[in-house]
Amino acid sequence: MSGDNWSRQELARFLRSRRARVMPEQVGLPTGGGRRTKGLRREEVAVLAGLSPTWYTYLEQGRDIKPSVQVLDSLARVLDLSEDERRYIHTLVHGQVTNPQPLDGPAWSGEVMGPLVGLMNDSEYPVYATDIHCNLTAWNRACTEWYDDWAGYCPEHRNMLRWLLVSPKAKERLPDWERVTTDVVARWRSELAKWPHDEGLTARVAEFARISPLFATLWRRHDVQEHRTITRRFRHPKRGLHTLRMALLVTPDEPMIGLVIHFPVPA
Structure with missing residues (x-):
């Protein structure tokens, strides 16, 4: 058969x-x-x-x-x-699921994801949780060194893509800022296809296009890229230029929440 x-x-x-x-x-x-x-x-x-x-x-x-x-x-x-x-x-x-909804169980963004990131609070490398809207829902202390002190932003601006587009700190910490931003937009566009009925995503696209000419240009290009393990260069305030590998972990329980873990590139 x-x-x-x-x-x-x-x-x-x-x-x-x-x-x-x-x-x-x-x-x-x-x-x-x-x-x-x-x-x-x-x-x-x-x-x-x-x-x-x-x-x-x-x-x-x-x-x-x-x-x-x-x-x-x-x-x-x-x-x-x-x-x-x-x-x-x-x-x-x-052969695949369209518009997956959370499975029965704990709310990953609150009951599980926050404590999970907290377990990695002593790590010297960044760990953060983000949702389909690119909102930053949890992060460890190392993120403030490698990225930014997102706790200082108002809650509605704690968003990874928004940070990349408008924060001067993003260009300071990421020497390949434009390439990183281009990559994130392409991966976000690919992800959005899985959630065609989420009106909040449409509103986010309009917001980003309004505040960033670069985003508007990239969005019109329709570049797409699936999530994968990548490397990213940082300009650390104490360590100088440093390259880390990044991996995205997603649970079937809550497909709209992902955990991004950074770790050293093997010599």
């Missing part, structure tokens, strides 16, 4: 199992009338999801059709899927 065929059959089996789990009263349907089907009927799922009953039947039969992201999310709503289950059907159909 080919990979595509297996995915279609697995999606069909999964949808049938989730449909059997949803009781009619959960979606406002009557429970009487000699109902023999456990859970919802196929045509009921189709109508509630705004689909053709025949088309949905084909889907449960594993036919060679490919539902859109919107259709999958509509089915997830009707079948009361958890975020784990919603991600699963997206992966089966498209």
Whole structure:
């Protein structure tokens, strides 16, 4: 069995199992009338999801059709899927998750990420947490030496990309400032494609274009680059020019929060 065929059959089996789990009263349907089907009927799922009953039947039969992201999310709503289950059907159909939401568990930006950065407070190298908006949500003491004292900024200006664009300290600490900024904008643009419904991101783009001609120019270029481990040069006030390697760690629990860790480049 080919990979595509297996995915279609697995999606069909999964949808049938989730449909059997949803009781009619959960979606406002009557429970009487000699109902023999456990859970919802196929045509009921189709109508509630705004689909053709025949088309949905084909889907449960594993036919060679490919539902859109919107259709999958509509089915997830009707079948009361958890975020784990919603991600699963997206992966089966498209090979990746679109617009992932936080999984059940601690809030990484508060309950976990802050204490995790705190554990690295004695490190001589920077560690910081940032969200999809580039907001800096936590950082260790070393960041004040290698980057800046972000605690001195008002909360709405504690943003890595904004800092790069407007802070004189960014040009002072980063000898390759323009290349770094170009790289961050390209990586941010690539990341934004995963969150098409986040209006806050659209507002951030407009804000950055308003305060920075460089950002406006870079944004019009449409350069994109995926996140990867990179090196960055710093002009440290005591150590002078120094190169560090940077790695981004992201947890599936909270895909909008990332931990950026700096460490020495091996000799």
